[in-house]
Amino acid sequence: MIKEAVDLGKDINESFDADSGSVVEKIVFSNRLVLVLMTLVISAFMAYVVVDKLALSASYEKMMPQNHEYVVNYFEHSDELSGLGSALRVVVTNPNGNIFDAEYIEQLRRINDDLFMVPGVDRAWIKSLWSPAVRWTEVTEEGFRGGPVMPSTYDGSAQELEKLKLNIIRAGVLGELVANNYHSSMIFLPLLDSDPTTGEALDYAVLSKRIADVRAQYEAEGLVDIHIVGFAQIIGELVAGLSEVLMFFAVAILIISLIIFIYTRCVLSTALMISCSLIAVLWQLGIVSLMGFSLDPFSVLVPFLVFAIGVSHGAQKMNGIMQDIAVGAHKLVAARMTFRRLFIAGLTALLADAVGFAVLMLFDIPVIRDLAVAASVGVAVLIFTNLIMLPVLLSYTGVSVSAAKRSLKEQTDSPSAFSLVGLLVKLQVFTKRRWAVSALLMAAVLVLIGYTTSLDLQIGDLDEGAPELRPDSRYNQDNAFVVQNYSLSSDQFAVIVKTPTDSCMNFAALDAMDRLSWELEQLPGVQATQSLAAAVKQITSGGYEGNPKWLTLSRNQYVINYGAQAASVNNQDLFNVECSVMPVVAYLADHRADTLNQVTELVQVFADQYNSDEYEFLMAAGNAGIEAATNQVVSTAWRQMHLYVYLAVAALCFVTFRSWRAVVIAVLPLALTSLLAEALMVVLGIGVKVATLPVIALGVGIGVDYALYLISIQLAGQRNGETLAQAYYRALAFTGKVVAVVGVTLAVSVITWAWSPIKFQADMGILLAFMFLWNMVGALVLIPALSHFLMGDRHFFKSVKK
């Protein structure tokens, strides 16, 4: 066989017609030097761009589904709903006792002042013990008395501290601004949507850095401990953990290089392949920066995915060239032959990947759209770097002949049972009926298991705190601390009650709003509610000397007006200046998808039933309101995304194979992987959310790579009159082994992420590893089994006869 092959190689070189091949091939290979130089120049430029321009950023607004009803409502009224946008809660603890300690109060003042100066903080609405707007009132025989909670005469004396203590109780801020055990107090920092100086969306990466500096400074002084919770802080922690994320990427790249080298035993070609994939990443980052995008904690995965896909294709090219060189072909001839054989399959696969990412643009959420653009650009770049440049570079360098010979040896008729190919070719039994049937039955069982498990797939967050971070991470510990010590949670869902101008104090509107609050409070996930109606009731009772029998919404307009005015002194968020917008705020026990659904369902039913000319209930504001909107968008787009990805992949496969049977054979194993991935998410407790979407898109993308490379070789063989078993054997030995190597390599490289300190990355690592592996197994086992039934010998001999 080897001798034959070598003769064949000679024939190839002699008979190779430089004018043969497609137009693309001719253009590429007749301008090799130009291409290489061009690549170098562009790479240098891109490197400059990346260094100069690439930025990490994250904004709250960009994570909102811009056209969702809730978000539209929120944007429309956001100016009037201060305190219900994104906010940070900074809890300052006295580790040496309670808050009635002059030293503590002084530290609190300094922290309060420093945080006040942080750009992006909505200064007018900051609330803390030092805010003049935080006031107390008391009912006496003469009427009301009141003042700021921090006594205006405060001088740090024991007497004044005693006054402060009394004011805290009178103001009712215990559990809100002061911990129930008096060991800490809170600075509530509402954040602006955009930077007031630049007008651009507020960058949480910058903001959380500034806040972290303040935190570090005061914790270093040792007098207080600081806990911070809020969405901006989660983003901050993710950005801060990015260096570690990148380290894991580096480790993954190293592992991949090592395995590829062990497989090829050729330093030069391994280095070339890795370089081409890295160049693709460089270009992708450069182009994306030029387009004005920046990296955020979610799209940071994209460069790595581009690299992984690049490796998958690069390995195929390298392998092709290796095999041709092994049979004696000249390196240029080998490169051209490989280009000819695999360019279309590679192009189709990359287009499928690009489409897979592009459908993410269906999501009405800017960060996902940015991610989709970034990934599509990356994949497009790969077409150039790994499908064109890699063969061109290999045509100069070739591969080490000994490595090539070694690789060819495996392709002989009787490969060693212990070699990779030797193991792989055993898979051809799946082209036989008995094995095919059992493989398909097995698959059917998996479909059943996968389907029943995936029914529990949840949208959104499944845990308390920040599921992107480890349960023992600083953020989640801080969150647990706040939940434990404060009565009002940081998960707010606000219903916007809208009335005609100057009508917010009408009895009918307030009564309706009061009833909504009460119905919300019946939900197990709702801890408490806050609304103008409740405040007016309290003030009414207060106005009647605190008599509880007057804890009622009076029908008397004067009583209501007085109550509303008095309430707004203590809390300006209760209604707007035009008296036409007032929120009902529900404090939720957590922001799990279930909890949010309970709330939105109740409010929707309530609004449908009671909305009238006099008042209207609109969702939503508050972090939980926005998250509910995001969940709904993700939920609808989830199925849509799958549908479009599969339609696109099927169309591309059809263009490549010109056989609907081959399309079915390629797509079914992918569908099984998608289904099992959903089941795995259920088992791992991962919900479908912004962070998980790119992984699923990639799962389909990389899966179709495998199928395309395998089936294109198999189909070519069958069309040349080989039996299915022969054709599949050839496919296994040629592209199949690379599929196996790449599958294992990528899986091994990402599984290390499971040890990442960022839980989000760990989850992604496990999911990706599963998909890389399972796509490989699915392709290698199910393609022959399905082929047996759909593209068996009978089918081809029949068409040949025709």
Next chain:
Amino acid sequence: MKKKNKVIVNLSALANIKSGRQQRPGLRILLMMFSLVCAAASVQAQPQGMLDRLEKPAHKAVKAAESSLNSLALAGDRTVVVGERGHILWMDGADNHWRQADVPVSSDLTAVQFVDENTGWVVGHDGVVLHSQDGGESWSLQLNGHQIAALHEALAGVLSASGDERSAEKLSFGADQGVDQSLLALHFSDANHGIVVGASNLALETRDGGASWSVISHHIDNESGLHLYGVVEALGALYVLGEQGLILKKNPQTATYHAVKSPYRGSWFGGIGSHDRLLAYGLLGNTWVTADGENWLKSDMNSSVAITSASSVSATDLVLVSLNGEVFYSNDGGKRFETQALGSQYPFYAVQAKDSETLVVAGLNGVKIIKINKDEEYP
């Protein structure tokens, strides 16, 4: 809802004209029917929005027993508690298992009383008087704010015709309040005779178990129209307590109420009585007791916030609760109260002794059972 209010205003205006022209004896009933018809019509004429509190039955809520509850009463072995949003709940024995009654309104309710284990009344805002004959499980509406306004209107007409313009004017003011009539306390001496009182000297009585009501505001010596917060039977007489130290005593012969000397100028939130004492409580921990209705003694106790409710445990023993969630216990008829140690810190609005060891307390965050601890003092 606005529309509906308009309709009511128009109808009252119409009734006004009628009452001016002809004062038929049946007018009162006619007006009542008017307001009922009007209420029924408004239900249909209102395609959008929410039903008024008076027309919407109380929501059966999961957390009704944790809502703000104002008043407690015993109906035999059963305890009944009433509060916001038309909530009426009952418990048999002391198993802390509360069931919510069917109530035809969702107005805020302020007071409850049972005269035997089956027969009871509840009053509340929007002028509601509810009646039960099955120990509090189901309730029917005997009176509402529209009807109270109509009754005022009618009586004003009568008094005006008899030349008492001053009283007529005050009653017209009551009529103008429309449905906004707040009933805050009640007292039934038996299954037929009862009085209900409330905001701005509002007072009505019945002699037929609530089947018919008559306004008695003009029989009360309360020139400035202070709110009335409690009705107490004590020392063989009927007392009404109210704002700014108001204490009124009923003269059984003339059926009029006269102001008597008060030991305190702040508001009373209520009182409790027996044949040998009257105890009144109110703002800033003021608790005063008298054995003759004239000489008052300030109770010796450590409290600075309003006392909201009292209950007798035995002939000599009494309990009080406060807005600070405190419970005070006296074993000498109210001369001295000890503070009971308590874990809870939410405001208490009502207390009812179940037996010599068990108290039921209700307040801002619902109803619960606590054990009396007679020995220990609050640290």
